[in-house]
Amino acid sequence: MYSWLWHKLPGGKLLKSLQCLTMVGLALVAFYFWLFPWLDAILFSESSTKL
Amino acid sequence: MFGLQKSTNPSDVTELPDGTRIIWAPLPKKRTGRQALLAVGETAITLGLILALFVGYKAFLQDSLVADTQNQKAQGFGGGADQHKLRFPSQVHKQAQIFGRMYVPRFGSKWTRLIAEGTRWHPVLNEIGIGHYVGTSMPGEVGNFAVAAHRGGFGGAFKEIHRLVAGDKVYVETRNYWYVYKYLQTKIVDPTDTSVIDRVPLELTGSVSGGKYMTMTSCTPIFVNTHRIVVWLELDQVIKASDGPPRELNLGGN
Numbered sequence: 001m002y003s004w005l006w007h008k009l010p011g012g013k014l015l016k017s018l019q020c021l022t023m024v025g026l027a028l029v030a031f032y033f034w035l036f037p038w039l040d041a042i043l044f045s046e047s048s049t050k051l
Numbered sequence: 052m053f054g055l056q057k058s059t060n061p062s063d064v065t066e067l068p069d070g071t072r073i074i075w076a077p078l079p080k081k082r083t084g085r086q087a088l089l090a091v092g093e094t095a096i097t098l099g100l101i102l103a104l105f106v107g108y109k110a111f112l113q114d115s116l117v118a119d120t121q122n123q124k125a126q127g128f129g130g131g132a133d134q135h136k137l138r139f140p141s142q143v144h145k146q147a148q149i150f151g152r153m154y155v156p157r158f159g160s161k162w163t164r165l166i167a168e169g170t171r172w173h174p175v176l177n178e179i180g181i182g183h184y185v186g187t188s189m190p191g192e193v194g195n196f197a198v199a200a201h202r203g204g205f206g207g208a209f210k211e212i213h214r215l216v217a218g219d220k221v222y223v224e225t226r227n228y229w230y231v232y233k234y235l236q237t238k239i240v241d242p243t244d245t246s247v248i249d250r251v252p253l254e255l256t257g258s259v260s261g262g263k264y265m266t267m268t269s270c271t272p273i274f275v276n277t278h279r280i281v282v283w284l285e286l287d288q289v290i291k292a293s294d295g296p297p298r299e300l301n302l303g304g305n
Contacts, residue, residue, distance in 0.1 A: 001089070001090050001093045001094070002093060028104075031101065031104060031105075031108075032108070035101070035105075036104075036105055036108050036109075036113075039105055040109065040113075040204075044204060
């Protein structure tokens with residue numbers, strides 16, 4: 001998967017690395033604002049408390 | 052890896068006019084099984100990394116950010132030079148209504164949280180900090196003033212609740228009075244053991260009818276939450292709000 005993506009990316013090693021870092025950065029932003037709050041709501045729901 | 056091989060199939064052999072024979076090697080078989088396994092492995096590693104990031108976010112980043120927000124909200128509530136400054140209400144009429152502020156020196160000299168009516172996660176425990184169990188006594192009243200807060204996650208207002216020991220005091224500020232409660236006892240109970248917030252908690256050693264108690268409850272162990280940790284306190288002192296905050300809090304006339 002990652003190897004396939006690496007080969008699909010245009011440019012040399014430096015450009016590919018920059019693109020990968022950008023994708024990781026965007027993913028982290030998406031995790032922080034969307035995925036993690038969503039997981040939070042699912043995994044830590046109010047129904048789990050009784051007292 | 053996939054070199055020329057003799058083929059048993061005659062059609063794989065081409066004979067040129069000069070007598071040269073070309074034997075065509077079979078195309079390498081697509082190793083779909085190995086590729087699928089690789090994809091599954093990489094996906095599992097990716098999901099594991101995301102989960103590890105989530106745990107880090109939940110345990111450190113979110114907890115710390117929410118704790119700071121709740122603390123600042125509590126410190127700023129009713130303070131400052133704002134002429135429209137907010138004041139705690141004298142009576143509680145609805146869920147999530149903020150009616151007081153708690154100080155626990157054992158949790159830190161700057162630690163403070165607002166107290167609101169009800170123990171709903173949203174918006175009381177998650178955003179405000181401390182929730183008052185509906186139906187239990189109000190601060191200073193005869194009976195049991197029972198409150199709850201998160202232990203871990205969403206600021207973990209009662210993260211350090213297990214550190215409370217004999218001699219510790221908890222201060223509750225309301226519109227007209229400061230109530231000073233002194234520590235009595237800590238107990239770990241099942242989540243279904245709701246008798247701990249009874250008017251006279253029988254599990255509290257030496258509890259008597261007519262006593263003015265306070266019960267702090269939270270989840271334990273942190274992030275596991277299979278049990279509840281309960282701390283009982285008893286009213287020790289009542290100070291008029293007009294006399295200012297208790298000196299030992301060092302609030303500087305705040």
